[in-house]
Amino acid sequence: MAYDLFRARRVLAVQPHYDDNDIAIGGTLCRLADAGAVITYLTVTDDLVGVLDPALLPAEATEQLRAEQHEAGVIVGVAEQRWLDWPDAGRIDIVTLRDQIVGVMREVQPEIVLTCDPWLAYETHRDHIQTGSATLEAAMMAGLARLAVSGAPWNVPTVGLYFAGEPNAVIDTSSVQERRHRALDAYRAQFDADGLAGLHAVLDRHESAQAPVGATHGEALRIMPSGALHCGVRPLRRPASGGAFIDDRGATP
Numbered sequence: 553m554a555y556d557l558f559r560a561r562r563v564l565a566v567q568p569h570y571d572d573n574d575i576a577i578g579g580t581l582c583r584l585a586d587a588g589a590v591i592t593y594l595t596v597t598d599d600l601v602g603v604l605d606p607a608l609l610p611a612e613a614t615e616q617l618r619a620e621q622h623e624a625g626v627i628v629g630v631a632e633q634r635w636l637d638w639p640d641a642g643r644i645d646i647v648t649l650r651d652q653i654v655g656v657m658r659e660v661q662p663e664i665v666l667t668c669d670p671w672l673a674y675e676t677h678r679d680h681i682q683t684g685s686a687t688l689e690a691a692m693m694a695g696l697a698r699l700a701v702s703g704a705p706w707n708v709p710t711v712g713l714y715f716a717g718e719p720n721a722v723i724d725t726s727s728v729q730e731r732r733h734r735a736l737d738a739y740r741a742q743f744d745a746d747g748l749a750g751l752h753a754v755l756d757r758h759e760s761a762q763a764p765v766g767a768t769h770g771e772a773l774r775i776m777p778s779g780a781l782h783c784g785v786r787p788l789r790r791p792a793s794g795g796a797f798i799d800d801r802g803a804t805p
């Protein structure tokens with residue numbers, strides 16, 4: 553049976569920066585909220601490097617970032633925002649970060665965890681690579697009782713990667729386009745008017761081009777069972793009809 557993303561009741565979306573979840577899959581997150589999912593955002597960095605105004609003090613910039621994130625979150629339907637405040641574009645201790653994310657997973661008990669694809673070809677931003685990597689390792693380990701992190705073990709069944717190099721699902725976001733774009737208008741600390749106009753145009757073009765049949769817009773994800781996140785646990789299989797082996801590590805549970 554095909555995996556139905558919209559049956560998830562608890563969703564954890566882990567992002568490097570305050571706007572990544574909404575830029576990548578804002579429409580999907582709107583639809584999840586509308587379907588009744590309780591959505592938690594976890595932002596890994598303090599995001600200060602991306603702030604346009606060099607005159608803002610860090611505390612002032614942080615206040616603006618939090619307010620903008622709240623504004624966008626209300627539009628999308630995010631239930632809770634959490635932050636880890638690692639230095640933007642700075643040094644991250646990836647094992648510490650992984651364990652922090654495990655702690656959040658054990659509290660939130662998500663049925664799906666969404667994050668950026670750490671294996672996207674040509675991705676240079678270390679925050680994206682490390683956030684995706686730490687989050688997926690956390691998803692693979694959160695159910696291990698002997699991992700020294702507080703909280704009861706929680707098996708994350710499914711993960712979804714956005715900004716994915718090899719997506720295996722496209723979500724129809726036609727019905728939430730206005731809202732999806734309106735949420736992005738909140739992110740004024742890091743986009744001037746021209747920057748926002750460009751962002752809207754690029755996303756509209758991209759999401760139109762990859763829309764599923766019968767839809768005007770779509771957002772791409774790679775959805776995988778967490779069991780596929782270590783040693784390729786779901787190996788190649790031979791189809792019932794015989795013939796070549798199929799790599800189904802991306803297959804949904």
Ligand SMILES: [Zn+2]
Pocket residue numbers: 568569572680
């Ligand atoms: Zn980012």
